[in-house]
Amino acid sequence: MAPARRLAPVAAVAAAALLALAAPRLLDRGTLNDVWNVAFAVILASSWNILGGFAGQVSLGYSAFIGIGAYTTVLLAMKGVNPYLTLPLGALLAALFSVAIGTPTFRLRGPYFTIATIGVGEAVRVFASGVRFTGGSSGVRMPAGAFDFDLNFAAMALLAVAVVALSALLSRSAFGSALAAIRQDIDAAEALGIDATRFKLAAHAISAALVALAGGLYAINFQYISPGSVFDFRLSLSIVLMPIVGGVGTVAGPVLGALIFSYLQIKLLSVPSLRDSYLFLYGGVLIVVMLFEPKGLVGVWRRLSRAVRGRVPSHA
Amino acid sequence: MNRGTLPGFPRAPLPLRSRGTRTRGLVRDLPAVLLNSLFAAGLYATMSYGLAVIYGVMRIINLAHAGVMMLAAYTTLALSTRFGLDPFLSLFAVVPLFFALGVAFHRLVVRRLPRTTAAASMESLLLLFGVWLVLQNLAYAIWTGDTQSILTPYTMKSVELLGVRVGVPSVLVFCVSALSLVVLQLVLKRSWLGKAIRAVTQNRDAALLSGVDADRISAVAFGIGTAFAAVAGTMMSTLYAFTPDFGRSFLLKAFCIIVLGGMESVAGVALGAAVLALVENALAVYTTVPTSFQDAVSFTLLVVVLVALPQGLPALFTRRTRRGIPA
Secondary structure: OHHHHHHHHHHHHHHHHHHHHHHHHOHHHHHHHHHHHHHEEEEEEEHHHHHHHHHOOOOOOOOOHHHHHHHHHHHHHHHHOOHHHHHHHHHHHHHHHHHHHHHOOOOOHHHHHHHHHHHHHHHHHHHHOOOOOOOOOHOOOOOOOOOOOOHHHHHHHHHHHHHHHHHHHHOOOOOHHHHHHHHHHHHHHOOOOOOOOHHHHHHHHHHHHHHHHHHHHHHHHHHHHOOOOOOOHHHHHHOOOHHHHHHOOOOOHHHHHHHHHHHHHHHHHHHHHHOOOOOHHHHHHHHHHHHHHHOOHHOOOHHHHHHHHHHHHHOO | OOEEOOOOOOOOOOOOOOOOOOOOOOHHHHHHHHHHHHHHHHHHHHHHHHHHHHHHHHOOOOOOOOHHHHHHHHHHHHHHHHHOOOOOHHHHHHHHHHHHHHHHHHHHHHOOOOOOOOOOOOHHHHHHHHHHHHHHHHHHHHHHOEEEEOOOOOOOOOEEEEOOOOOOEHHHHHHHHHHHHHHHHHHHHOOHHHHHHHHHOHHHHHHHHHHOHHHHHHHHHHHHHHHHHHHHHHHHHHOEEEEOOOOOOHHHHHHHOOOOHOOHHHHHHHHHHHHHHHHHHHHHHHHOOOOEEEEEEEHHHHHHHHOOOHHOOOOHHHHHHHHHHOO
């Protein structure tokens, strides 16, 4: 491979990271907030896509991992630990939890797995609202102290760049090929000697850990969390919708979906009458995408470019 | 007939405890546990069969099922407030209406999905999930998010059966459930339509070769599944208070039941329903598991079954892997 082609992605990642670090100097606080939301959405969508897209295991229980990351950070911060130091622990706990729930639920295939993950999310939410250390429905608050938005922004933006870079790397690696084989035909993949359960568990753990990191940063930024906010089913739902709109199983799709979704969310929240019809919107999007282009915007793009390229020789 | 929002209305089934205070005597509470389980199982089986028939004929997991149950509960509410129609009598209007809706929905939307014979497709699952969300939003727009309930003259009445006091609505619900399942069983076993449904369930291609119009049978099956969801929803509206989000925990229960009992037979569904109902009731009476954790019971049961006896789950796994091998 030519060195220029090898260096181009590295340069792109470095440029994106520099841009993320320079953003606080260039943009005003309101715009930064929007960019923060986009970065958060990109992390969630791209991480989910590692299991849901590359490996084809659609999970509707990802709010559990956000919640684990967020609660680890807040509960330890209340004990006096620096919140940023708690992030790796939250990621580790989320990865362990993902293995614990993946071991039984990965026995289920395709849609059955999806329904079981609705159950996981629901069970976690019910549990979190019932036990005392989560603060019940009233939630828990970060200890009062100096809050540095720029630091939080930088961490979130860098994490987003890292997650997208990781997802691009994974899609080209042997690991990614194994996941793709599992998605296309799990029986054939196992016949070729791929330990499907182990690969699925690994993909689940990686994406859970990344989502938990984002959850911890979310908690640091918002200072207050409750089971109703971080274990919400709607959160799991939007995590799934972003890659689906953009294009499941591609690197660009989830990023595209996250951009569109955060834009819509910002718009929706500013129009009160639309705020009540977000379910209508989400549901409508799902119906339209599934009926007309299950591969999302990336699928539309591929179809268009194929049509453009295909027509020239055939009609020439 | 009274109606409207009643904040104090019990969310759990009406009091079905045995008389006396909180004694945990196994024998003493046994009749209550068994009777309550039986009554709950009737409703659960009706609710789950709708999912099972649609899965059997079309290999589609109908997540909109929960939305249909919710919509039926609100339709029953509307009929009872507008026309003073008794919830159980309103079944005569609700069932044909939802059957027609199901058939129409199949004709307009479901048929356009790419057909898969081997396994349920992710596309159909997500599409119907989208339909569920739209139905929820529809209910929020029409009836707002307030908790609603239907109060009839007999809602608070109870009768004594085998020394256990049982709410009258529970008894009626059980009778309707049992009746609907018996009628269904007769239709499936005796009529041409039932034979055709079973044929398509067993092997769609072979059914097509024998002259069964599988597409039409699919539409009818979707109608039947929707109608069963509506029956369940109407009956639940007499037992529970409901909101537009109503149905999610019941959907999980229904899924647990069809995994336990197998997707394709009425008997299997009934068995799965009985097991879940028994576990739930026994846990509520004999242990101190808080009632707020009740919703987690079905999921835990599902996980336990999956870990402990994966081969014990009949149709779902063995058949699917066999079908996975291209013929």
